Amino acid sequence: METGLLHTFSQDYKQLLENELKSLVEELDAPSIIKESMTYSLEAGGKRIRPLLLFATLDAFGLDPRNGLLAAAAIEMIHTYSLIHDDLPSMDNDDLRRGKPTNHKVFGDAIAILAGDALLTYSFEVVGKIPNEYASPETKLKLTIEMAKAAGTEGMVGGQVADMEGEGKALSLEELEYIHIHKTGKLLKYCVLAGAIIAGATQSQIENLSAFAHHLGLAFQIQDDILDVVGNEHLIGKPVGSDKTNQKSTYPKLLSLDGARDALHRQIKLSKDYLEKTGLDTNLLMELTDLVASRDH
Amino acid sequence: METGLLHTFSQDYKQLLENELKSLVEELDAPSIIKESMTYSLEAGGKRIRPLLLFATLDAFGLDPRNGLLAAAAIEMIHTYSLIHDDLPSMDNDDLRRGKPTNHKVFGDAIAILAGDALLTYSFEVVGKIPNEYASPETKLKLTIEMAKAAGTEGMVGGQVADMEGEGKALSLEELEYIHIHKTGKLLKYCVLAGAIIAGATQSQIENLSAFAHHLGLAFQIQDDILDVVGNEHLIGKPVGSDKTNQKSTYPKLLSLDGARDALHRQIKLSKDYLEKTGLDTNLLMELTDLVASRDH
Numbered sequence: 001m002e003t004g005l006l007h008t009f010s011q012d013y014k015q016l017l018e019n020e021l022k023s024l025v026e027e028l029d030a031p032s033i034i035k036e037s038m039t040y041s042l043e044a045g046g047k048r049i050r051p052l053l054l055f056a057t058l059d060a061f062g063l064d065p066r067n068g069l070l071a072a073a074a075i076e077m078i079h080t081y082s083l084i085h086d087d088l089p090s091m092d093n094d095d096l097r098r099g100k101p102t103n104h105k106v107f108g109d110a111i112a113i114l115a116g117d118a119l120l121t122y123s124f125e126v127v128g129k130i131p132n133e134y135a136s137p138e139t140k141l142k143l144t145i146e147m148a149k150a151a152g153t154e155g156m157v158g159g160q161v162a163d164m165e166g167e168g169k170a171l172s173l174e175e176l177e178y179i180h181i182h183k184t185g186k187l188l189k190y191c192v193l194a195g196a197i198i199a200g201a202t203q204s205q206i207e208n209l210s211a212f213a214h215h216l217g218l219a220f221q222i223q224d225d226i227l228d229v230v231g232n233e234h235l236i237g238k239p240v241g242s243d244k245t246n247q248k249s250t251y252p253k254l255l256s257l258d259g260a261r262d263a264l265h266r267q268i269k270l271s272k273d274y275l276e277k278t279g280l281d282t283n284l285l286m287e288l289t290d291l292v293a294s295r296d297h
Numbered sequence: 298m299e300t301g302l303l304h305t306f307s308q309d310y311k312q313l314l315e316n317e318l319k320s321l322v323e324e325l326d327a328p329s330i331i332k333e334s335m336t337y338s339l340e341a342g343g344k345r346i347r348p349l350l351l352f353a354t355l356d357a358f359g360l361d362p363r364n365g366l367l368a369a370a371a372i373e374m375i376h377t378y379s380l381i382h383d384d385l386p387s388m389d390n391d392d393l394r395r396g397k398p399t400n401h402k403v404f405g406d407a408i409a410i411l412a413g414d415a416l417l418t419y420s421f422e423v424v425g426k427i428p429n430e431y432a433s434p435e436t437k438l439k440l441t442i443e444m445a446k447a448a449g450t451e452g453m454v455g456g457q458v459a460d461m462e463g464e465g466k467a468l469s470l471e472e473l474e475y476i477h478i479h480k481t482g483k484l485l486k487y488c489v490l491a492g493a494i495i496a497g498a499t500q501s502q503i504e505n506l507s508a509f510a511h512h513l514g515l516a517f518q519i520q521d522d523i524l525d526v527v528g529n530e531h532l533i534g535k536p537v538g539s540d541k542t543n544q545k546s547t548y549p550k551l552l553s554l555d556g557a558r559d560a561l562h563r564q565i566k567l568s569k570d571y572l573e574k575t576g577l578d579t580n581l582l583m584e585l586t587d588l589v590a591s592r593d594h
Contacts (some may be wrong), residue, residue: 030450031458085414109387110461113410114454117382120414121449124421128442137435141425144441148422153327153335153415156577161328161411250488 003032006287013055013065014048020073021045024126030118037107037115038122041080044100047221049292050075050191056284057195057209067134071143071194074123078151079187081119084112086160123147135198142197150190159183171249177218185217208277216272220292222264225250229257232294268293303584307553310352310362311345317370318342321423334404334412335419338363338377341397346517346589347372347488353581354492354506356437364431368491371420375448376484381409383457420444432495439494447487451527456480468546471500474515482514509582512568518591522547526554528593565590 019043025035051072055065087094087102088109093104104112127143135143149155159182166175192213196206229252251260273287275282318339322332348369352362384391384399385406391399401409424440430452432440446452456479463472489510493503526549549559568586 028450030455031462033462034450034455034458081414085410088407088410090410110385111458113382113385113387114458116414116452117378117417118450120417121445121454122420124441125445125449128438128445137438140440141434141441144438145422148418148425152418153325153331157411157415158327158331158416161331161408164407165328165330247324 006284006291009056009059009284010047010052012048016066017048017051017072017076018043018045020069020133021076024073024122028122033107034115034118037103037111038119040106041084041103041115042076042119044098045076045080046098047295048076049288050079050188052288053188053191053213053216053285056288057192058199059284060278060280061195061199061201062280062281063199068195068198070126070130071135071198072191074147075187075191075194077119077123077126078147078156081116081123082151082156082160082187084116084159088112091160091164115161120151130187139197143194146190146193146197149180150186150193155182155183155186155190159186166249170247171254171274173254176249176251180218180221182216184221185251188217189213205278205280208274212271212274212278215267215274216289216292219264219267219271219289220269222251222260223293223295225252226257226260226264227296228252249254264293303581303588306353306356306581307344307349310349313363313366314345314348314369314373315340315342317366317396318373321370321419325419330404330408331412331415331440334400334408335416337403338381338394338400338412339373339416341395342373342377343395344592345373346585347376347485349585350485350488350510350513350582351492353585354489355496356581357575357577357579358492358496358498359578360496365492365495367423367427368432368495369488371423371440371444372484372488372491374416374420374423374443378413379448379453379457379484381413381416383431387407388461393430417448423471428510436494440491443487443490443494447483447490452479452483452487453481458485463546466546468551470551473548473551477515477518478511482511484509485514487519502575502577505571509568509571509575512564512571513586513589516561516564516568516586518565519548519557520590520592522549523554523557523561524593525549 022039025039025042028035054068054072054075058065058068083097084103086092087097088104089277093107096102102112103115107115124144124147127147129152130140130143152156153161159179162175163179163183166179184196192209193206196209201209228250251263255263268289272286275285275289319336322336322339325332351365351369351372355362355365358395371441381400384394385401388582392402393399399409400412421444424437424444427437427440450458451516456476457474460476460480463476468476486507489506490503493506498506521528525547548560552560565586569583572582572586
């Protein structure tokens with residue numbers, strides 16, 4: 001489903017981002033083991049959908065996506081820290097992530113916890129490193145605050161708590177959406193918001209972009225649940241059906257597989273409708289939205 | 298050793314801080330279990346030396362310590378998160394902290410990890426909440442950057458990693474100092490730096506205050522090691538001699554108990570010398586320094 005435009009864009013900016021992540025850790029004056037552990041998980045990255053969302057948002061405003069490189073690196077650090085902590089034995093107890101041993105399987109639980117802490121902490125310093133010509137101190141402070149909100153108890157951490165609390169229980173659709181909106185949705189929304197903040201978007205653009213990202217986040221999660229039922233184990237990098245094994249509430253379970261597919265298409269449609277209302281050059285964001293709906297891993 | 302001046306000051310501002318910490322968590326729209334877990338550890342606080350250092354620094358500049366209330370709350374959140382994570386079974390595996398069951402003993406490992414993550418994340422949002430009349434957006438951004446540096450791999454996390462790496466090994470005095478300067482020293486230094494930044498200190502004041510805090514941090518840690526040998530178990534809230542049981546390198550072990558006491562007095566003297574060079578009204582900071590040297594828990 002990736003067309004030429006998004007494909008080239010993704011490849012170019014993924015590479016830029018990965019180089020940036022690598023050198024941001026390299027320049028730290030710190031014990032080598034913690035840097036190795038941070039880099040191990042940062043390099044295990046997949047499609048880098050979050051950074052690409054930010055880059056594509058800047059592109060929609062006619063700005064050079066490079067202006068958002070450090071903001072994107074900070075987001076990917078937060079996403080990576082959350083995966084490291086989620087995989088821990090006392091959390092989801094996962095041995096594999098994207099087909100590679102999880103951080104704690106390689107470095108031990110203590111270093112994995114600290115690598116997560118370090119990535120989360122560093123993400124805020126990294127936002128501070130954005131050159132003033134791309135974002136004023138006031139803009140950088142705003143990014144910091146919004147990033148903390150998206151990642152904290154009112155966002156990602158809150159969603160993870162609700163997810164754990166709901167384990168083994170039969171959740172309602174509303175409870176399931178609370179989890180997803182917080183656990184993955186808020187950070188995805190922040191990616192788009194960060195682009196809008198850097199671009200100096202109007203209030204109405206911010207509202208439409210936020211609504212776009214909200215529905216995109218739900219679509220992302222519904223597709224995740226669908227893939228867990230029908231996906232290819234090799235591509236996903238984790239055993240297919242693991243949610244079912246854990247007796248997790250999922251969209252296919254609550255809505256049937258066909259119902260989940262309908263819900264997915266409804267969310268995709270809603271997200272595109274809001275995108276159109278922005279009046280921006282949203283080609284890349286549209287393609288990214290299609291990519292989320294049709295991805296096979 | 299606490300005189301009247303510091304005693305009253307401590308009591309007033311400790312209370313203010315504790316009320317602030319409580320309401321900052323209360324106002325979060327998040328699952329109740331994570332808020333309870335955060336508050337449990339925030340309320341288990343001891344002397345609140347870090348916030349008091351910040352308040353006393355503002356006082357030295359003739360400013361109302363209340364201007365630093367949110368910055369101090371953020372620091373105490375970071376300190377508290379570090380204790381929660383350090384106590385985990387895969388880290389120091391401590392069941393008691395200040396005489397109370399540690400966070401994971403009450404809430405389980407998963408919530409304890411997430412409460413730590415949540416406090417760390419929230420600390421950056423809390424700095425962003427400082428009213429503009431106390432700190433400009435530029436000043437707040439500077440606070441977040443310096444706080445991240447003090448707490449991350451080049452500070453506290455790096456010190457914790459080095460501490461774990463050094464476990465069971467005979468460390469040199471240099472290696473021991475690396476651990477302390479990073480694990481506890483950098484955040485203590487940041488408390489003073491944060492006060493100086495809010496007060497708009499000159500470069501020379503910042504340098505002298507940083508040197509003061511550096512030596513104070515070392516004094517703090519030497520006294521900690523001494524207390525572990527001679528302290529009263531009831532007052533400290535953890536078994537005396539636990540460092541020895543863990544075969545940890547300590548100042549008394551490397552320098553003998555008398556040697557450690559000499560080193561303590563040398564660091565106290567150095568810190569006071571730098572304090573005098575600032576030309577500020579440092580009565581409270583002087584008393585706080587004496588308190589560190591003579592505390593019995």
